[in-house]
Amino acid sequence: MDWYNEPPRWASAGNTITMQAGPNTDFWRLTAGGYVRDSGHFYYQRQRGDFQAEVRFKGEYQAMYDQAGLMVRVNEATWLKCGIELVHGRQQVSAVVTREYSDWSMVALPDKIELIWLRVHRHGATIEIHYALDGYDYQLLRQTYLSQAEAMDVGLMCASPEGLGFLVRFEDFSLQAYKSEKQA
Numbered sequence: 001m002d003w004y005n006e007p008p009r010w011a012s013a014g015n016t017i018t019m020q021a022g023p024n025t026d027f028w029r030l031t032a033g034g035y036v037r038d039s040g041h042f043y044y045q046r047q048r049g050d051f052q053a054e055v056r057f058k059g060e061y062q063a064m065y066d067q068a069g070l071m072v073r074v075n076e077a078t079w080l081k082c083g084i085e086l087v088h089g090r091q092q093v094s095a096v097v098t099r100e101y102s103d104w105s106m107v108a109l110p111d112k113i114e115l116i117w118l119r120v121h122r123h124g125a126t127i128e129i130h131y132a133l134d135g136y137d138y139q140l141l142r143q144t145y146l147s148q149a150e151a152m153d154v155g156l157m158c159a160s161p162e163g164l165g166f167l168v169r170f171e172d173f174s175l176q177a178y179k180s181e182k183q184a
Contacts, residue, residue, distance in 0.1 A: 001155060004042040004073075008165070017043065017170045019158050021066070026161035027081055029102045037161070040081075042071050044155030047175055050124070053154050055173040056117045056135065061086035063163025067094065068170075070120050071157035072127060074149045081157055082129045082141065084109075084116055093131050095142045105142060109133075121178065122152070 009020040019041060026037040047053075059068045061084065069083015077100050085094035085106065091113060092106040117132040127146045130138040146152075154175050158168045 001043050001045045004044065004153070005039055007041040007158070010041075010043075015172050017156060017173065019043070019068075019156070019168050019170070021068070021158040021160040021163075021165045021168065023160055023164045024162075025159040025165075026065070027071070027079065027096070027098075027102075027157070027159060028161075029077060029098050029100065031102045031104075038076050040157055040159030042073065042153070042155060042157045044071070044073065044153040045175060046151050047154045047177070048151045049122075050178045051122050051152075051154060051175060052178045053120045053173070053175045054118065055156065055170050056115050057083070057156075057168060057170040058113075058115050059084060059158070059168035060166045061091065062166050063160060064088070065161040066159075066163055066166050067161075068158040068168040069094075069156075070118050071153075071155060072120060072122070072146065073153040074147045078147050078149075080127060080129075080144065080146060082120065082131075083118060083157070084113075093141055095129050095144075097127075097142070097144045097146065099146070107141065120154070122146075123178075124148075
């Protein structure tokens with residue numbers, strides 16, 4: 001795996017990757033303010049064709065917009081990120097899809113959670129984002145068009161747009177080529 005904006009501290013041991021998000025880091029483009037930020041941390045590998053990525057993680061979110069989760073990236077203007085984001089003191093399941101301009105959607109969680117499971121599935125130009133609070137009962141968060149690009153960078157991301165940074169722990173990250181029953 002490779003880094004795009006390596007964080008100040010990180011470690012990998014077995015199936016666990018920990019990252020310390022740096023201060024004033026983010027991924028965002030143009031919407032609601034007209035600024036571009038491409039300074040978040042992204043630990044990725046390139047994947048061709050359809051795929052499924054999964055991870056479970058927990059973060060020590062502290063400041064407004066602290067975020068961690070999965071990212072799928074074609075280039076600086078075409079990407080998506082999804083995961084947990086702290087908004088007004090509450091953890092939200094969040095997705096940002098960017099095709100030149102970022103758009104943002106979120107779902108409030110009932111309470112502070114310890115772990116969340118994320119699954120991102122690509123089929124052609126379509127990406128589906130699912131999450132689970134128990135590792136079994138996955139809910140669809142978003143289905144979106146992203147890109148027709150043959151290869152995409154897929155992996156773990158974190159950022160602290162307004163804070164001093166925070167620690168996140170990812171476990172059991174997997175990325176596999178995926179063939180639907182129609183393709184088999």
